[in-house]
Amino acid sequence: MSFLRGSENYVWCTTSVLGKGATGAVFQGVNKNNGEPVAVKTFNQLSHMRPHDVQMREFEVLKKVKHENIVKLLAIEEEQEGRGKVIVMELCTGGSLFNILDDPENTYGLQEHEFFLVVEHLTAGMKHLRDNNLVHRDLKPGNIMKFINEDGTTTYKLTDFGAARELQEEEQFVSLYGTEEYLHPDMYERAVLRKPVGKSFGATVDLWSIGVTLYHVATGQLPFRPYGGRRNKETMFYITTKKASGVISGTQTTENGPIEWARELPSHCQLSIGLRKIVTPLLAGLLEVDPHRIWTFERFFSEVQTVTSTTQVHIFHVNKAASIKVIFYFGNKVLREIGVNFSNFNQVRVE
Template sequence: MSFLRGSENYVWCTTSVLGKGATGAVFQGVNKNNGEPVAVKTFNQLSHMRPHDVQMREFEVLKKVKHENIVKLLAIEEEQEGRGKVIVMELCTGGSLFNILDDPENTYGLQEQEFLLVLEHLTAGMKHLRDNNLVHRDLKPGNIMKYINEDGTTTYKLTDFGAARELQEEEQFVSLYGTEEYLHPDMYERAVLRKPVGKSFGATVDLWSIGVTLFHVATGQLPFRPYGGRRNKETMFYITTKKASGVISGTQTTENGPIEWSRDLPAHCQLSMGLRKLVTPLLAGLLEVDPHRIWSFERFFTEVQIATSTIPIHIFHMNKATSIKVSYIFIQLKYYLLIYRSF
């Protein structure tokens, strides 16, 4: 049995699996003409059973987007032996953010500079999607790839647009996509609990998924964790829908036990106090079930711009003999307040 498959200009080995999903798999391959390594997404029988317009949607979305924080489309070709179309993309050798978080050294989340890089790049990619009236619908660390540039620097890129579609800010959709831990509660109710809820969904479902993803990146754990994980679905829904406004995490540590709510990032989080002051309200704004309270995309983009453009100031606390890192924006604000009070 041959493990090699190919299209006109590319060849890949089915044992070199980069990722698998419900409708297909991604393999590492090469360009036949120049040996350039690539990632090739193929589609399974389940994918081919979907309506033709749904099958074509991912191809159309990828043709429409072009941004440094979105995995680059190299080609769409027909696989040999009539197996259908394949998507050829640039290869991100750093792996997915999910695999990075799975590394023991990131058990408690990413270091501050790396977190800021993810925050900046994820937001830039999302802004490009919204500028093109696109909703991703499956945002999670597994769909954020680490690309290593020639100079050794890192660029994080959004990938997997199998669930993406065009959607204006005020438009709604009813189809269900996504990974349950990152799903907006309204979608979770229908997709996971299978309840016949007569609700439609807007582009803001991506904001909730971003909130869960950023909490995961900052802490190494999910914000909403029922005892027993996925098998305790009703409690998961209870946690996400019954939490008070401003609460960013809810954890159940014993079977049928109480929920431990928190409005703050956990103590083990590796972000400085200055950055926490900026990130915590950002998470609270994204993790709102109430459609009237959840932030708009514009506010999210603005707040991230503030968080990623602040300059850290290192202060040595003499009495406690400890180093404190605060953000320049707070120093600047305090400075202006002192001037104001002097008049």
């Protein structure tokens, strides 16, 4: 049995698996003409059983988006032997953010500079989607890829648009997609608990998934953790829907035990104390279930601008023989100069 499969211009090996999902798999392949390494997404029988317009949706979304923080589409081709269409994309050699978080060195979350990159790049990719009236519906670390540029720098890119669709901000949808731990509670209630709730969902469900993802990236852990994980689905729903506004995590450490709520990031988090004080309100806003308090995308983009436009000054405190970090930010303006009047700044955070 041959493990090689191909299309007109590409060939891939089914033993070189980059990722698998419910409707297909992604393999590493090469361009037959120039040997360029690529990623090839193929689709299984379950995918082909979906309505034709749903099958075509991912192709149409990928044709519509073009941004440095979204995995680049190279081609859509017909696989040989009539197996259907395949999607050929640029290869992100750094792997998925999920695999990166799985590394022992990232047990307690990413280092501060890397966290900044994820926030900035994820937000830029999401802004491009919203500018094109698209909703992703399956945001999670497994769908954020690390691309290593020729100069050695890193770019994080959104991928897997199998659940994506066009949706205006005020529009609603009723179909269910996503991954349990990252699902908005309203979707979790229908998709996981199977309750016949007469609710529709808006584009802002992506914001909840971003909140869970960023908490995971900052701490190495999921924010809402019932004892026993996925098998304790009712408790998971209880944690996400009963938490007070401003609470960013809820953990149950014993069977049927109490929930430990937290409004701050855990002490083991790799972010500096100053940055945590700026990031925590961002997480609290994203992980909001009160319909009257739910953020808009405009609010999210504005708040991220504040987080990513901070200026950090490293100071050595001679009397204490200690290195401290001072974080400055002024509204939503980017501050890149140190030679300014400090009294003009809104807030100063010190580590």
